[in-house]
Each structure stands twice: as structure tokens, then as C-alpha cells.
Amino acid sequence: MSEGEPGADVRRDANRTMSKLAIGVLASGSGTNLQSIIDAVEAGRVPAEIRVVLCNRPGARALGRAKAHGVPCELVDHKTFPSRELFDERVVAVLQERGVELVCLAGFDRLVSPPFVAAFPNRILNIHPALLPSFPGLHGQRQALEYGVRIAGCTVHFVDQKTDHGPIVIQAAVAVLDDDTTESLTARILAEEHRIYPEAIRLYAEGRLRIEGRHVRIVDPPAGNGSLANPTPRC
DSSP: OOOOOEEEOOOOOGTTTTTTTEEEEEEEESSSHHHHHHHHHHTTTEEEEEEEEEEETOOOOHHHHHTTTTTTEEEOGGGGSSHHHHHHHHOOOHHTTTSSEEEEEEEEEOOHHHHHHHHHHTTTTEEEEETTTTSSSOOOOHHHHHHHHEEEEEEEOOOSSSSSSSSSEEEEEEOOOOTTOHHHHHHHHHHHHHHHHHHHHHHTTOOOOOOOTTTESSOOTTTTTEEEEEEEOOO
């Protein structure tokens, strides 16, 4: 994805604004962020329909979570493909066959290729366990501890051609405590991930996000409430 044209509306076609947003969730592991999305959709907090949960690892708990809620799921094992490009071609085909409008990466452990990003321009979200642009890539929580920062957190951003680089939608911060371990910091960050990822999807579904260069503007935020763009830090 490019950084987007100034004022680019990242919502789907305007004549479909009254229908539920069709989303596809890509997950590889335990699926806790997937669960937060499922819960928000079932509670009516996010006007969306999960068309498919796609997983690349047999036996991943994410598949069980989808099945437990009657959400369509599909296994596409990356090990059965000779190249990343061919794997991504199959994933894109599955998403397009299901009519997916927004792709949500939720603990998906494969880098998406440029053709994948091009197939869903401005329509891929990712959740990263660090306050980007700090600590991109793997093990953001451990990177934060090793660097000695006092504040860590998580970021929902649009996916572009570079790793953990696209325009930022929402961030949430947590304090780094003196006795934190990677596990304890990860747990507090994860709680914020579960809060802000469904919120970002809701904003997209409601047509309230616009990309202006590196900035994602939230249309009609609640008066006096800055939490949509910059959630209040919680320890």
C-alpha cells in the first residue's frame, strides 16, 4: 500500500455503507486478538461480518476459536507452497472468493508480499505490540524492555509495502514497571490490543477513517474524547 492520496477515504464503496463490513482475519497462533474481534462483532459493537478466518498452521488454536463460534475458517498451510508468492496468491484468492473488504492480520506470522498488499490497497490492518515507529519487527515487547523505555504499548496500522510501517490508526500505551518481565509486559499490552483492534475495525466499518499522507484522520470523533486517536494510557 502506498501512503495514500491526501484525504483518501479508506472506506468501501459509499453505496454499501448500510451493509455490514465483510472482514477476513488471518491468524497463526492462539487467536486472542481474533477472539476480541469475534466478541465485538457478536456483541454488535462492530458492524461487520467475519467471512473467513484463514490460518497457515495446522492445529492453531485460532481455528478452534473460529469453529466454536460458527465462523467459516480455512487452513492454507504455507509449508505446502514452494514460494511466498504462490502462498499469498492462494490466500488472496480465498479472501476474494469470500467477498472480503477488509483484511485483519491478527497474530499472522507471515510477511505479506507486495502483490498481496496491492490486491487490498488501504484495506489491510495489522496490530503490532509496540508504539510504532519504535520497535518494529519481531518481539516488540522484549525490544522495549531491553532498550529501557518507560512507556510501551501497541499500534493498529494500515499495512503497506514495508514491515510495520503503514499509517497509524490507533495506539495505546502502558507503563513499563521496574519488575516487568517480557511475559508481564506482554500481558498488559495484549489487554490493550484487545481493546483497540476492534475499535479500529469499527471506525473503518463506519467510514470514519481518512488517510492524509502519513496521518489517519478520524472523522467526527466524539466531542472532548481524544481516546479514539490516542487512548488514555493504562498501567
